[in-house]
Amino acid sequence: MESFLSRYRNPLVLLAVVLAQMLGLAVQVRRPATGTDGHQTRLVRYWVVSLISPFERAFLHTGHGISNTWTGYLDLRHVRQQNQQLQAELNRMQLEQASLAENARQDMRLQKLFAFQQKYVSKTVAAHVIGTSGTDLSRVLYIDKGSSSGIRTDMPVITPDGVVGKTRDVFAHTAQVLEINDPTSGLGVILSKTRLRGILRGNTAGQTRIVDVLPDEHIQPGEQVITSGGDQIYPRGLPVGTVERTVSDPDRNPYVAIVVRPAVNLSRLDAVLIVTQTTTAMPAQAQHDLATSEQKAADILSERLPGAAAPPILAPGEKSDDQGIPAAPPHLPDALHPDRFTPGDTPTASNLTPGAAYPKQKSAPPAATSEAAAATSPAATSPAASTPATTTPARRTNSRHTPSTPARSTQETGH
Amino acid sequence: MALVARGSRRDMEVHSFHPVVPILVPLFAIFLQVYVPLRFPSFTLLNLPLLIVIYFAVSRRSPVTGTLIGLVIGLIQDAMTHLPLGINGIIDCVIGYMAASIGIRVDVDNPGTRLIMGFTFILFASVLHVVILSRLLGMGETWLWAHELIRAGVNAVVGVVLFALLDRLRRRE
Numbered sequence: 160m161e162s163f164l165s166r167y168r169n170p171l172v173l174l175a176v177v178l179a180q181m182l183g184l185a186v187q188v189r190r191p192a193t194g195t196d197g198h199q200t201r202l203v204r205y206w207v208v209s210l211i212s213p214f215e216r217a218f219l220h221t222g223h224g225i226s227n228t229w230t231g232y233l234d235l236r237h238v239r240q241q242n243q244q245l246q247a248e249l250n251r252m253q254l255e256q257a258s259l260a261e262n263a264r265q266d267m268r269l270q271k272l273f274a275f276q277q278k279y280v281s282k283t284v285a286a287h288v289i290g291t292s293g294t295d296l297s298r299v300l301y302i303d304k305g306s307s308s309g310i311r312t313d314m315p316v317i318t319p320d321g322v323v324g325k326t327r328d329v330f331a332h333t334a335q336v337l338e339i340n341d342p343t344s345g346l347g348v349i350l351s352k353t354r355l356r357g358i359l360r361g362n363t364a365g366q367t368r369i370v371d372v373l374p375d376e377h378i379q380p381g382e383q384v385i386t387s388g389g390d391q392i393y394p395r396g397l398p399v400g401t402v403e404r405t406v407s408d409p410d411r412n413p414y415v416a417i418v419v420r421p422a423v424n425l426s427r428l429d430a431v432l433i434v435t436q437t438t439t440a441m442p443a444q445a446q447h448d449l450a451t452s453e454q455k456a457a458d459i460l461s462e463r464l465p466g467a468a469a470p471p472i473l474a475p476g477e478k479s480d481d482q483g484i485p486a487a488p489p490h491l492p493d494a495l496h497p498d499r500f501t502p503g504d505t506p507t508a509s510n511l512t513p514g515a516a517y518p519k520q521k522s523a524p525p526a527a528t529s530e531a532a533a534a535t536s537p538a539a540t541s542p543a544a545s546t547p548a549t550t551t552p553a554r555r556t557n558s559r560h561t562p563s564t565p566a567r568s569t570q571e572t573g574h
Numbered sequence: 575m576a577l578v579a580r581g582s583r584r585d586m587e588v589h590s591f592h593p594v595v596p597i598l599v600p601l602f603a604i605f606l607q608v609y610v611p612l613r614f615p616s617f618t619l620l621n622l623p624l625l626i627v628i629y630f631a632v633s634r635r636s637p638v639t640g641t642l643i644g645l646v647i648g649l650i651q652d653a654m655t656h657l658p659l660g661i662n663g664i665i666d667c668v669i670g671y672m673a674a675s676i677g678i679r680v681d682v683d684n685p686g687t688r689l690i691m692g693f694t695f696i697l698f699a700s701v702l703h704v705v706i707l708s709r710l711l712g713m714g715e716t717w718l719w720a721h722e723l724i725r726a727g728v729n730a731v732v733g734v735v736l737f738a739l740l741d742r743l744r745r746r747e
Contacts (some may be wrong), residue, residue, distance in 0.1 A: 176645055177667055203649065296655070299656050302674050328656070342713065563693070
């Protein structure tokens with residue numbers, strides 16, 4: 160026996176070590192998937208992350224420090240600071256815009272059927288990405304914020320461009336982020352136009368796909384994919400990506416998979432936002448920004464298009480166009496030379512008396528131009544205008560009843 | 575591959591290092607493996623920790639030592655992922671054992687030998703990866719021949735350079 164052990168010592172050691180790890184794997188896989196590890200596994204990860212992450216953080220902060228010193232202090236001290244503020248504001252506005260636009264569309268369609276409350280991003284924590292898993296098989300990131308900054312498990316991680324993933328293992332000063340293109344990741348999404356719901360999953364090649372979808376010819380490349388909010392992790396309406404193409408799924412016939420191009424470049428992330436708090440009411444800052452944006456948009460519109468009216472509020476049952484803007488009737492520009500044929504100037508039937516003279520028009524052009532208008536207006540040369548039996552009494556009646564309108568009086572006396 | 579004559583001096587030669595080297599070098603390799611992909615995403619094609627396992631296993635020429643080196647480095651690699659601990663542990667153990675076993679019989683200081691050895695071991699590691707993920711863990715893992723061959727080739731070339739650099743750290747007894 161002793162000779163057997165000494166002779167086969169090496170392969171026996173290998174066998175023992177491999178078997179022990181296989182047993183360990185079996186135990187870990189058998190444990191119900193709760194999204195985090197068991198205590199023992201977590202301890203090993205904690206030691207390793209505690210060993211590696213300080214070096215990553217030091218490298219990152221040293222690099223940022225040198226970079227910031229050069230570009231931020233010596234070179235572009237004020238401009239950079241201002242740019243950062245503007246960038247932050249723009250990022251926030253993009254998020255709010257995406258969320259609000261989707262809210263508006265959805266709420267109009269499902270106002271009566273909506274059973275659960277909308278969640279708004281109310282508080283986020285900014286973090287730097289300090290490391291990766293180092294392998295394609297595990298698409299996770301490490302960030303420099305942990306439980307000490309209020310980070311918890313299963314918190315959405317986003318950028319202004321869209322969704323990155325969610326937090327998984329959280330340590331004191333570090334957290335692991337599971338990206339949406341990892342095979343073990345799952346995210347409830349909805350297509351913005353076709354309103355098709357599905358689950359977005361990653362695969363080993365790093366692609367993101369909406370799986371188990373029935374073929375639909377309305378699904379077109381380029382369509383926006385946003386979070387549906389059904390997974391209870393990500394707030395509804397955050398951009399996820401765009402439809403790239405539809406591919407058949409041989410294992411799940413007749414279902415197809417929709418390949419989605421992520422809105423965020425997941426392989427080149429520098430900083431992210433962790434959504435630490437959501438509220439059912441729209442944040443006060445967002446309400447203020449929305450009001451400001453609407454006012455500013457109206458001002459810009461009125462400056463550029465003087466004849467354009469603000470889009471009407473969509474009533475229940477009304478249709479809207481592809482952009483979600485209510486389909487308003489075309490608005491005619493104001494007439495340069497109003498007459499009795501001008502829309503809006505025609506009196507209602509209740510104001511007319513059979514046999515009586517035609518009432519005076521409501522809109523009156525300036526006196527200086529009325530003369531020329533009368534000379535060139537089609538109404539002035541029309542048979543109705545040139546018939547003395549019908550026009551002369553009317554002029555008199557009008558001038559008698561409205562003495563305070565000199566423009567019209569001048570025009571009439573001109574005739 | 576130059577076989578070493580039985581009983582030659584090289585057959586019994588074991589390279590030793592300063593005690594700090596076997597600790598710091600694997601840690602530095604793991605640090606590079608998890609940090610550099612932030613700036614160069616294609617860096618994940620490399621498997622520096624496994625190359626380090628191969629190098630130290632070959633240098634020590636002891637299958638047990640190679641197995642244990644692979645165990646430690648593999649588990650550290652696993653800890654940086656979100657996957658169950660033991661996937662890289664098993665792979666690095668097996669590769670460490672095989673590298674040490676070959677190191678006893680083959681002249682592993684030759685660059686050509688190192689190139690072939692690195693290519694073969696990295697390709698075998700990929701096979702083990704697929705087997706463990708698909709058979710043991712039931713995860714749908716696909717095998718892409720072209721990708722795996724390129725990965726093995728790139729790692730083999732990098733391994734030759736890396737081994738030459740690490741040779742400078744060893745001391746002969």
